């Protein structure tokens with residue numbers, strides 16, 4: 243499965259942030275998004291995930307599992323209850339491989355609200371394989387993780403790729419994923435693109 247994105251324009255609020263985004267990510271491949279703070283990495287991921295409709299181009303949210311900045315877990319439920327709920331939603335049965343991959347066994351009976359930031363992050367990331375979806379969209383997935391858990395996450399992402407999945411990742415650290423390509427979203431900055439409605443735009447440039 244190849245995720246092919248052509249001439250995508252992405253907005254945040256009323257503002258067009260990215261214009262003409264074009265890339266492809268094949269099975270087994272990862273694309274690392276680069277760009278300064280505010281360049282539009284989160285905006286692109288949210289658009290790919292279907293949370294914000296694109297202004298031009300199209301996306302396929304049903305192929306994608308999105309791990310956002312926010313963990314999105316139910317604080318009053320335990321880790322086991324959160325993962326079981328998630329597995330049920332996506333029709334997967336067995337949470338055990340995800341529990342092992344993210345070392346969650348000691349935390350299964352703990353309420354998510356009582357966990358540390360890194361523990362919450364591990365529980366949130368463990369939902370990715372439970373979706374069964376081929377494209378992982380990851381927004382700074384390693385924030386709050388210690389070195390051992392960064393390595394665990396990199397191994398889980400590597401296993402996902404080895405199994406024919408793909409990933410689009412905004413990250414400032416090198417996860418060491420083999421063959422990962424990079425895309426600097428700044429090249430698609432809408433403010434750099436001529437405005438089709440502004441006859442003077444090209445003259446100004």
Ligand SMILES: Nc1ncnc2c1ncn2[C@@H]1O[C@H](COP(=O)(O)OP(=O)(O)OP(=O)(O)O)[C@@H](O)[C@H]1O
Nearest residue numbers: 254255256259277278279280281282283284285286
């Ligand atoms: N809710 C919002 N409404 C309007 N504009 C927003 C909103 N959230 C972010 N923006 C703006 O959209 C632009 C792109 O932000 P985005 O979060 O996609 O950048 P980013 O590359 O992910 O940045 P960072 O590296 O800081 O996480 C920025 O100019 C930002 O100020």
